Amino acid sequence: MDALRxxxxxxxxxxxxxxxxxxxxxxxxxxxxxxxxxSSNYRPxxxxxxxxxxPYFVFDLERSVSRPVRPDIFISDSNKFIRAYxxxxxxxxxxxxxxxxxxxxxxxxxxxxxxxxxxxxDLWQRSSRKTPGTFFEIFMASLLQQVIPxxxxxxxxxxxxxxxxPDVTGEDGAVSSLNQxxxxxxxxxxxxxxVIGAPSGKGGIVIPLKITTRERIVQPFAHQRIxxxxxxxxxxxxxxxxxxxxxxxxxxxSVKQVCVPGTVKLFQKYLxxxxxLYYCDIPQRYAASDMQRIIPVRSVGDLFKDVAIGYKILEGxx
Amino acid sequence: MDALRxxxxxxxxxxxxxxxxxxxxxxxxxxxxxxxxxSSNYRPxxxxxxxxxxPYFVFDLERSVSRPVRPDIFISDSNKFIRAYxxxxxxxxxxxxxxxxxxxxxxxxxxxxxxxxxxxxDLWQRSSRKTPGTFFEIFMASLLQQVIPxxxxxxxxxxxxxxxxPDVTGEDGAVSSLNQxxxxxxxxxxxxxxVIGAPSGKGGIVIPLKITTRERIVQPFAHQRIxxxxxxxxxxxxxxxxxxxxxxxxxxxSVKQVCVPGTVKLFQKYLxxxxxLYYCDIPQRYAASDMQRIIPVRSVGDLFKDVAIGYKILEGxx
Numbered sequence: 001m002d003a004l005r006x007x008x009x010x011x012x013x014x015x016x017x018x019x020x021x022x023x024x025x026x027x028x029x030x031x032x033x034x035x036x037x038x039s040s041n042y043r044p045x046x047x048x049x050x051x052x053x054x055p056y057f058v059f060d061l062e063r064s065v066s067r068p069v070r071p072d073i074f075i076s077d078s079n080k081f082i083r084a085y086x087x088x089x090x091x092x093x094x095x096x097x098x099x100x101x102x103x104x105x106x107x108x109x110x111x112x113x114x115x116x117x118x119x120x121x122d123l124w125q126r127s128s129r130k131t132p133g134t135f136f137e138i139f140m141a142s143l144l145q146q147v148i149p150x151x152x153x154x155x156x157x158x159x160x161x162x163x164x165x166p167d168v169t170g171e172d173g174a175v176s177s178l179n180q181x182x183x184x185x186x187x188x189x190x191x192x193x194x195v196i197g198a199p200s201g202k203g204g205i206v207i208p209l210k211i212t213t214r215e216r217i218v219q220p221f222a223h224q225r226i227x228x229x230x231x232x233x234x235x236x237x238x239x240x241x242x243x244x245x246x247x248x249x250x251x252x253x254s255v256k257q258v259c260v261p262g263t264v265k266l267f268q269k270y271l272x273x274x275x276x277l278y279y280c281d282i283p284q285r286y287a288a289s290d291m292q293r294i295i296p297v298r299s300v301g302d303l304f305k306d307v308a309i310g311y312k313i314l315e316g317x318x
Numbered sequence: 319m320d321a322l323r324x325x326x327x328x329x330x331x332x333x334x335x336x337x338x339x340x341x342x343x344x345x346x347x348x349x350x351x352x353x354x355x356x357s358s359n360y361r362p363x364x365x366x367x368x369x370x371x372x373p374y375f376v377f378d379l380e381r382s383v384s385r386p387v388r389p390d391i392f393i394s395d396s397n398k399f400i401r402a403y404x405x406x407x408x409x410x411x412x413x414x415x416x417x418x419x420x421x422x423x424x425x426x427x428x429x430x431x432x433x434x435x436x437x438x439x440d441l442w443q444r445s446s447r448k449t450p451g452t453f454f455e456i457f458m459a460s461l462l463q464q465v466i467p468x469x470x471x472x473x474x475x476x477x478x479x480x481x482x483x484p485d486v487t488g489e490d491g492a493v494s495s496l497n498q499x500x501x502x503x504x505x506x507x508x509x510x511x512x513v514i515g516a517p518s519g520k521g522g523i524v525i526p527l528k529i530t531t532r533e534r535i536v537q538p539f540a541h542q543r544i545x546x547x548x549x550x551x552x553x554x555x556x557x558x559x560x561x562x563x564x565x566x567x568x569x570x571x572s573v574k575q576v577c578v579p580g581t582v583k584l585f586q587k588y589l590x591x592x593x594x595l596y597y598c599d600i601p602q603r604y605a606a607s608d609m610q611r612i613i614p615v616r617s618v619g620d621l622f623k624d625v626a627i628g629y630k631i632l633e634g635x636x
Contacts, residue, residue, distance in 0.1 A: 222536045
């Protein structure tokens with residue numbers, strides 16, 4: 001795991017400086033995938049009892065068991081995965097030429113990459129609970145940078161100005177702004193995951209990334225509402241990207257797909273509408289028509305195209 | 319700890335059945351307080367370096383250290399605490415006759431009760447991370463039931479009807495409602511902590527309870543917005559109640575007051591306004607005038623009076 005941690009650190013360092021880091025990500029992901037396949041046991045675990053039911057696998061090692069993995073999306077052959085990974089990256093760089101087949105392949109390569117890191121940490125460093133989520137962000141940034149290399153990526157949308165408006169801070173707004181500590185200043189921005197700024201400098205695309213959203217799914221909708229109120233509706237679009245919303249039930253040897261369709265519908269209707277929800281492994285319940293009518297739920301393969309199109313539209317507004 | 323767990327279980331059981339449970343709470347709280355004072359070491363830990371700086375104590379035992387405790391609010395003498403606890407309970411039952419002195423005493427008795435349980439779990443059952451929060455909810459319900467014994471307490475506000483409205487589910491709303499699973503139904507309500515229903519059956523007072531809000535502070539504001547949109551502004555009022563928003567820094571032997579004034583201001587302005595924030599131990603930064611202008615921040619001693627007044631107003635609307 002030391003090698004993986006070192007690679008992750010170097011990718012994170014470049015990401016934090018907003019430098020391209022796909023070479024680091026490639027090395028990291030392939031090492032994690034190799035380690036899993038060579039040092040643990042990939043085996044069927046149980047099913048999600050939906051209609052139709054969906055089989056799940058896990059990686060296990062002695063008494064440790066990884067999170068559940070979808071064998072129909074996870075590429076478990078080293079050579080096939082390397083090929084799929086490199087095809088994804090050349091596709092991202094070269095074209096807007098996405099069809100159903102390339103989107104499906106891109107989705108599988110992304111899923112296999114993110115789950116490889118997550119399962120490694122499940123088996124060999126369970127205490128680092130947040131690392132898979134951090135990697136997911138770093139990794140998606142590296143992929144999206146290749147789709148739109150000209151774009152400015154950040155992680156915050158500053159809202160300082162809004163809070164110093166007279167109606168918020170009162171007449172001595174200037175004074176309280178001088179007294180504001182650095183911590184306050186940081187908190188006075190909407191801290192999202194990825195933000196792709198519009199070329200005009202106004203608005204952009206917000207990409208919240210979640211590995212387990214259950215409690216926190218409210219955040220991106222609340223952020224969208226604040227952005228709508230602050231910058232006008234349509235200035236920012238949110239595309240929420242999720243993966244692996246599942247729970248193992250060791251007692252019954254089954255898998256639960258964690259989803260909260262009612263809550264998402266409420267947020268979409270009463271907080272603020274986001275553009276779409278993207279999943280590598282769309283929960284069955286979210287694919288149902290009553291849900292799709294309220295909020296589009298698409299695959300991560302579709303995300304790359306949608307971001308490219310979304311950015312083109314922003315360029316047009318410049 | 320076995321005795322404490324048994325007492326907590328019996329209080330929780332009665333609370334879940336919405337039965338009075340203050341006798342169970344009294345026994346539990348006094349036992350926890352006694353256990354802490356007799357079996358651990360109450361000592362100064364460090365200061366929060368605000369202006370003025372605030373000293374904090376901890377309970378420790380061998381290598382375990384509890385969360386930080388404010389010695390100016392925590393009553394560390396057994397007999398004094400029993401007296402304060404019983405005075406609080408008779409005050410809650412008997413009167414709307416609150417002045418600054420009774421509010422301060424009520425605040426200290428509440429703080430001592432909640433922190434006694436939390437520190438016991440910190441020292442003797444650290445793995446039960448969520449238990450102090452669960453107890454906080456059970457305990458506040460027991461206190462508020464004494465203030466307004468006639469009121470109906472619940473934990474959810476059902477929003478089913480909203481989601482089946484044609485504009486949300488589309489033309490086949492009836493069909494999708496039939497297909498809805500039980501889990502969906504549960505998720506289609508706003509799950510708050512405490513809800514005091516209005517006698518008219520419409521609207522009420524929502525009391526979100528938080529022991530560490532940092533990430534989750536968005537929830538009560540998002541819920542308020544949904545309730546405003548769904549039932550009309552003013553139908554539901556939220557009074558957010560918090561305690562112990564601190565972090566220990568063992569390295570520097572200091573205490574950090576966790577607060578996010580900028581974020582709270584944004585939520586209050588751009589999501590939906592809540593009535594007030596209540597703290598047993600108000601973070602220094604929240605007491606500042608720029609914050610108070612946007613959202614009232616008061617002591618938990620004030621909460622009891624405010625809930626009593628709020629409920630009287632709801633009764634008047636009946």
